[in-house]
Structure formats: structure tokens, C-alpha cells
Amino acid sequence: MEYILTVMVLIGINVILATSFNLILGYGGLMSVAHPIFYAIGAYCSGLLAIHLQIPVPLSILIGAGIAMVLSFGVSLPSLRVSGDYLVIASIGFQLGILHVINNLDFTGAAGGLTNIPVLNEGPSRSLVFVLLIAVVAACAVFLVGWIVEGDYGRAITAMRNDEEAFSALGRNAMNIKIVLFAIGSGMAGLAGALYAHYFAYVTPEQFGIFTSAALLTMVVVGGAATTWGPLVGAVLLTTLPQAITFLGLPVSIMAPLQGVIYTTLVIFFLFARPQGLTGGSRGGGGLEAWSASAAFRARRDAE
């Protein structure tokens, strides 16, 4: 039972992460892979505040999310100058740079990780309560993103993703939108990290590396980028799948790389066979099509 509840907590965390990543990557078309670092910033900041300053856990969680939000400038500012592949590289640099710092500081626990983080709630039904809490937070995340990307603001986001230059030439301020999308998305990731830290009471730097970026990307792509429910479907699927494989009883030496193989295979399969993801419609909207069409369109235009 405890195992199932723990998996459900992980699902909830991943739903928040994938949904917020989708806001930046799917809807915003902002090719950052640094999303896990905001997850880390939320987890570490909240954990450290609770450990060293004895700040009440609920408050430290909010502060952790707030710090992630503020530090999102680290990626949103480069995104004002570079886009596409160059933003991918800048964001990797940001992610690995901060990870390196965490890895080498004593007070963050260095490579060994941060331990003895105070938990949010205790008691016999601790996990169940936490699952309910995280379900509510995840639902709020899905609806918040759904609200942001609809209507007038959503129109602006879509236009920016389609063609930033034409968008700016109409008098629209792409800079503001990028900063807002990164701040909200990263704040949500920070919240997920803080919740994680105060449930498991332990975080290590290796949880927040490129592998996690790849996992989140897979969730978004498989579920359907730039769709409301896609990241949710992707997160549920890609959190349970690796858990299911553990029951196969394979040796660890095969298990660990197998996960990576599965993620990669899924991304490649979906890129070719179903770019709109599991939930994306057939036209004019969601999915990877939203970018691949943009990319193809731009390439054609530039060739002319």
C-alpha cells in the first residue's frame, strides 16, 4: 500500500513538472531543457530553510517555489537574445552550472545529497494525506496552465511561438511573455521540488540532471506538447512504466540503462509516428506538430 501511495506521489510531482514544462516548451516554444534545475532549486532552498532556519515547512515550500521563480531569469534573459538550438545550449549550461555548485558545496550535502529534511506531515496516514495534497496541487497546475494558454493571452503566446518577429512587428512585447512563462513554469517546478523534498526527506543532485530533462521531455512529447491533458497522460504513463518494469526482476545492470532506452525509443517513435502526441488533435494546435510545423515553415520561408 505504502508503495502504491509513493508511486502516486511521484506521479503527482511529475504531473506538475511536465505540465509546467509544457507551458514553457510546448506552448511557449521556448527550447529550454533546464526545467529540472528549478525543481532542484525548490527542493534545496525549501529543505535548507527548514533545516537551518527552522522555518515552518509550508512556508519554506512557498519560499522555495518563489526562489525558483526569481532564478528563472537565469534562463529567460538568455532567451531574449537566443532561441532554438542556442537556447537549448544556454539552458544546459545554466542547469549543469548550478548542479555543479550544489554538487560541491558542503552545506547542500554535496554529491551525497541533502538529508534529514523535515517532512510536511506526520502520522499514520501521512502518505495518503500527502497524495491528496499533491493531487490538488497537480490539478491546480493543470488548470492554471489551461487558463493561461486560453483566450487573449493564449493567442499572444501562440502567435509568439509561430513567428516571434512578425509578432513583435505588430507591437507585441515578446520579452514580457517569455519572462512570465519562464517565471510561472519554473515557480511550479520549484513547488514540485519543495513538495518532493518534504515528503521523501532526502534529495541528491543526480536527480536533477540531464536524464530528468530527457524524462520530462518524453512526458511532454508522448502526451502531446501544447495540449492541456498531454503532459498529465505522459507523466502518468512514464512514471508507472519504469515502476512496472521493476517487477520483471531483471538485474540492476540492465534495468538502469533500460529506462533510458525506453525514453529515447518513445521520443523517436512519437516524433515520427505521432508528433501530436497521445492527446493532440489532428490540426492547428497541439503537439510537437506545433513546433515542427513552425520549424518547417521557417525553413521554407528562409529558403525563399
Add this chain to the structure above:
Amino acid sequence: MSTIVRVENLHKSFGGIVVADDVNLSFETGEIVGLIGPNGAGKTSLFNLISGVIPPDAGSITLGDHRVDQLPMHHRARIGLARTWQNTRMFHSMSVIDNLLIATRRYPGESLARILFRRRALDAFRQEATEKAVALLERVGLADKMHEMAIELSYGQQKRIGLARALMSDAACLLLDEPMAGVEGQAYETIIRVIREEAQAGRAVCVVEHNISFIRDISDRTVFMFNGCVLASGSVDELTRDSQLTDLYFGGEHPQ
């Protein structure tokens, strides 16, 4: 007549390629200026410089009373500059009407705070913008395509949508980059009519176009560019009588 756009001593080069070489130009209210020249003469680059896609190396650009050459693109648009693009640049995952609704001078929906706290004002604004967009689509003869995806329309239709989109902001200056490419028949007349009406309403219009008869039909003054320089200015007939210019247009040597 008063000057809407004034370009003075404008210079721009990419490495060894000079796209603007000491360009001096002005567009007046109510005037339609035709901008012609062979491919690579710097016509579109001039539009890019004026609208802010690329920054100039030297020189100044004023729009009304504002010096704009150092301002970002969206500021210039808000002051009163609108342009179309050679390759239409529709927002391809959006409907035709949405392509227009995003193009108002002021767009309150750009701010999440306003969406949260000024709902009613926003609804009123959207209503007003929608009416305006529908009216513009009727003017360019595409009101029935309103809810279709912009990218699914023909190239000529996209050109007309692009023109309508540029008109959403009531800009004082319109820069139209090859509005006639791919446009035929009835639509040709429609575009000529719309551009004339906009000039009569007091806008300064500059049109880049390879279709010389169109430029002859529509422009009050024609400017000939070559290798980033403004070589001559006058009526189309005056320019085409100059054999040196026609040679250049059809692939001659640079005059020494």
C-alpha cells in the same frame, strides 16, 4: 502634407555587403511611394531597418516626432508603424480572425494582471477589435474565411490577410512588401482600392513591388534603389525613360 517617416544618412552593411548606403528618404501623409529596384537592391532591407528587424550601423530614422532607430520593434509598431512581409508570415496555427485580433495597436490581453482584474474592459476591447477585424476582412473580400486556419488559404489570400492584419493598428505609416505577389483578378483591384483608401485616410504608404504596372497605377512617387543606394526618384515613366536605370533593373553594371 507632413512628414511621417524620415530616413537620414542611413547605413547598413553585413560584412562586405552594403544593404543601405547613405539612404535619405521621407514618406508624407497621404502619399503612396513605390520602391523599385532589382533583387538585392536593398528594398526589403530598408523595410527591415525602418521597422526594426535589423539595427542600422549609422543614420537616423524618425517616425512622427519620435526618433526610433534605437527602439525595439514593438515600440515602433506602437508608435505607428505597420508592415507586411514578402512571405506573408501568417501565424499558422491560428485562425484568420485570430491573426487579426493579435494585431491591434494596444493589446490588453498581453498582461495576465489585466486579464485577472480588468475582465470587463478586456471583453469590451475584444468586442471592438473583432468588429474592426471583420470589417477589414470584408474590405479585402475574405470575411467568409474568418474561421479558417490562415495557413490553409492560398498565397494570394494570405497576402490579403497580411494587408488586413497590418491595417488593424491604424498605423500612420504602412510598409507593404510585395503585396501583389501571387494576387490575381478581382483581388488585384481590391488591394489597389484598399491601399488608395488608406492613403486618402492620411497614412503614408510605401510599397515594394516588382509589378511595375501596379506601381505605375498606384504610386504618387517612385524611388529606384540599387546596391543599397537610392539612385533616382520620380514618376514611373520618368524612371523607365532613363535607359541607365532600366539597364540596371534588368541586370546591368553599376554606374561609375
